[in-house]
Amino acid sequence: MTQDTPAASLGKTYEFKELEERWLARWHEDNCFAARMDEGRPAYTIVIPPPNVTGVLHIGHALDDTLQDILIRYHRMLGHNTLWMPGTDHAGISTQNVVERQLAKEGTDRHQLGRKAFLDRVWQWREEKGGTIIRQLKRMGFSCDWNRERFTMDEGLSRAVREVFVCLYKEGLIYKGSYIVNWCPRCHTALADDEVDHDDQDGALYHLRYPLADGSGEVIIATTRPETMLGDTAVAVHPEDERYSHLPADTAFLLPLTGRTIPLIRDTYVERDFGTGALKVTPAHDRNDYELGLRHKLDQVQIFDDQGVMNENAGAYQGLDRFECRKRIVEDLKAQGFLVKEESYRHAVGCCYRCKTVIEPYVSEQWFVSVRPLADKAVEAVKSGRIKIYPDTWYRTFYSWMDNIRDWCISRQIWWGHRIPAWICADCGGITVEMADPTACTHCGSKNITQEEDVLDTWFSSALWPFSTLGWPEQTKELAMFYPTSVLVTGFDILFFWVARMMMMGLHFMGDVPFRDVYLHALVRDKHGKKMSKSTGNVIDPLDMIAQYGADALRFTLAAFAAQGREIRLDTDRIEGYGRFLNKLWNAARFVEMHLSKEAGIKPLASGEKPGKLVHRWMLHRLNATVRETRKALDGYNFNEAASSCYQFVWHYFCDWYLEWIKKDLFSQDAGVAHEARATLFAVFESTLKLLHPIIPFVTEEIWSKLPGERGYLMLTPFPEAAPAWDDEAADREMTLLMEVISGLRTIRTTADLHPGAQIKAEILCPNGEKRALLERYRAEIMNLVKAEDLNIAASGTVPNDAGHALVQDVELVVPLSGLIDAVGELEKLTREEGKLLKELERVQGKLNNPQFTGKAPEAVVSKEREKAADLEARLAKTRESMARMRALG
C-alpha cells in the first residue's frame, strides 16, 4: 500500500484536527485495522470492554482504550496476527432507565406500552444512539477491526447466551430459588451484591420498647429502620447475655402498634456490645435476619411491595411509601410511649449503583448460578499462573473475593436484556429449559406453559464476551486462532463484575483461560484526586480535549499518566504540555524533511552500517537505548515509561543536541559529510516515528508519509529493534564530556549576562591527554555551539582573576570577562558550593575510612567512592581558587 497522492511538504504549523480526520479516513478506506490471519504468525488478541451501547465517550474509556490501542498497534508492528475485537454492551438496567426517563417525559411508562412496544422503543433508541460511542472511539484513532463489531444482544451472542444458560441449567449449576435479594424499588429489580453501593448517610438510631407479653417487663431494642418492626417475627439476644438470662425460653413479646405476639430466640449472631444487646428480627427485610429466620424457622412477613409501598401486612400503614411510613411509625411509637430515645446516627446505606435509590432487602423468587465450582477453576487458573494479573497487588484482593463469593443472582425484573429461556408450567409448576423454544412442558406435557418474565443480568452475556464474539458456539477459525485472548485491559472497578466471571465462563465452556494477562489500570480522577462527576463539575470531557489539543495529545497524556498502581490525577495543563511536545516533533520533522529533500534518492542508514562521526555514533547509541527501554516498558505494561523514554529522547537528545550539532554538517559543501548526516538523521528519525506510533498514531503517520522514498503506512511497518552495531559506550562517554563542556561555557556566558549573540574567547584547561585530544578534535563544534571566536585548549594554565570559571569533570573552563564579573555574587555562590562539597566530601571520606564499608561493599562501589572522593577534593580545591580570585577582584 503506497500513497496515492504525491508528497507535499509538511505545513508550517501542526494542524492536528485536519490531519487526524484525514488519516482516520485513509486507515478505514484501506482497511488497515482488519485482523490479520496469516499462517505461522503468533496471534495477539484483545477484546474491548464493551461500552454501554447508548453511552458517550468518557475519560475512562479514553484511557482504557488508549492503552489497548497502544498494545495492539505495537504488536501489529511486531508482525503478530492482531485482532482487537470491538463491540457494545446492552447494559440492561441503565439503558432501560434512560428509555424509561424518556417515556416519563412523555407522560407514559413501560407498563402502559407493554413489553413488546417497550422493547421496540429501546431497539429504536439503540439504532439512533448506538453509533455515537463507536464514532467517538474511532475518532480517538483506536484500531479495532471495526468490521467485526458485535453487540451483546445481537443474534450470535444471544445464541451463545442461550447455549450457556441451557448447559448450566442441565448441569445443575443454574437454579431458581427463594432468597433475600437486594431490591431496587425504583428499578423494580433485584441487584447483585456488587451492584449495591454503600454510602454513608445521616440517619437516626431509634430505641424502642418491646413489652413482654405477660406484662412482666420489657426489652429495649435499637433500630435504624423502625418501620420494619411491622415485619418482626422475633426478638433475638445472645445466649450468654446475662442481662437476659432470666427470661425463660418460651418468652414472648407483644409487638408494639400491632399487638402481635413474637417469640424470643437466642443466637450467637447477636453482638452483645451493640446497643442493648437485643435485636429485632425481620426475616423478610434484612439479610442477616433472613439467615437467622431460617435457622430458627421463623415466619417471613413481607410488609411492602416491589415498589417500596406498604402492603396489607402493614395494617393501618398500608399504601404508604416506606419512608413516609417510617415517619408515621415513629410518631405513633412516640405517642404511645414506645419510643425511648432517638439519636442521630451516621451509617452505611445500600444504594442502587445505577439510580442511587436506597435498596431494600426483599425476599423473592430469583435465578442463581452456583458459582463455587466455577470460581474454584478460576482461582486455580490464577494460582497456577495461567492467568497473570498486573499490577500484582491485585492477587490478594482477587483471592479473598473469590473465597467469599456467594451464588450469583442472575435474574433481573426488567425487560431489556436476554429473556430467561425457561418456561413455567401452569399445571404442574415444572420448569422447562431447552435450546429450542418448547411448546409443551417436559414434565407433564401440558401446553399451558409461559416463558419466565425476567431477563438475565447484563454481566451474564458480557461474561461470555471473549469467546461469544469469536463465533462460539460455532467452532470458527477465529476462535481457533484468537482464543485465548492475550490481555484484558480494564479498570479495577469491574474486576469482579466482569473479569472474574469471564474467567469462570471461559474455563467452563472453552476449557481454557479467556486471557493470559489481566492489566488493571487505575481510575481517572481530577488533579486533586477527586472522582469526576457532573455535580462536582470537575469532569474532563475527552471530546473537548480532542477538540482543543487533538487525539494524539490526549493519548500521549493518558499513556504518560498510566503508571501502575496509582490513581490517575489528570490535569488539563499536562495535556497542553504534551500538545507542545507534538508541536516540537512536528517542527523537528519539518527540519528533517527539509534537509532530506536536498539529496535525491537519499536512503536511511542501514542497521549494519556505522557512521564515522562521533555525534552520529552517539545518536545511534541513544536510539538503541530508547528502543530497548520502550520495548521493555510496553512488554511490561509500563506505558508511562514508554512515553517518558520517547519524550526524553526526542526533545532532549534528538532536538536539543543532535539536530543543533549536525546543522553545520547538513549545510556542508562536502557531499560525504552531508550525506552521512542525512542518512543517519533519516534512520534515527524513522525509528523515532515508529517508536512513537503506537502512542500517537496520527501525527507520526502524517510525518512518515512526507519523508522521501516509497512510503507505505507507518502503522504497518515493523517496530524498531536495537541494532547491535550501533551500541557504542565510548561515543556516549565522549559526547557526555563534550556536552558538559558546552553547557559549562554557556553557563558562564549567561551568568556574566553576555548577549547570546556575542562571540567570546574561551580557554579549556584539560590535564588529561586523551580528553584534551577529544576536545581538540571537536574544537569547531564547541566553538559553534557556545559562540566562541577563539578557543585555546591547553593542559594547564593560570586563570585570571576577572575570568568566568567553571569545572566539569577534571576540565577547567575559562572565559576572560574583564569588568563583567559580579565578584560579590560569585563569591556567595562559590561559598555555597564550597559548603556542599565539604559536606559531601565528609560523607564520602567517612565511608572510605570505615573498614566495614571497604571490606563489605562490592569493589565497584568502593572504587567509585574513591573516584568520587578524588573528584570532590579536586573540585573543592578549584572552588577555593575561584574564591580567592573573587576576593582579589573586589
Place this chain on the structure above:
RNA sequence: GGGCGAAUAGCUCAGUUGGGAGAGCAUCGGCCUUACAAGCCGAGGGUCACAGGUUCGAACCCUGUUCCGCCCACCA
C-alpha cells in the same frame, strides 16, 4: 472491623534487584540564534510525612505513628 495503596520541588508525578535525588508545569534571568516564541539558553527550589530498627550504606527493606484515599464486610 479486615485489607490495599499513597505520603518525594510551589503543583501533578517518575524513581523495579538498597550504592551520587529526577521530569513536566509553575517561578526567576537572558534571547525572534532562518525546524520550532506551542520555541531557545541558563538559574533557583526538596531533612524523600514522622520516630525507631536492619545495613558499611536506606526515598527504597522492617516496626510503629500521623494524615489521606480506596476496596471488602457490616454493628441492628
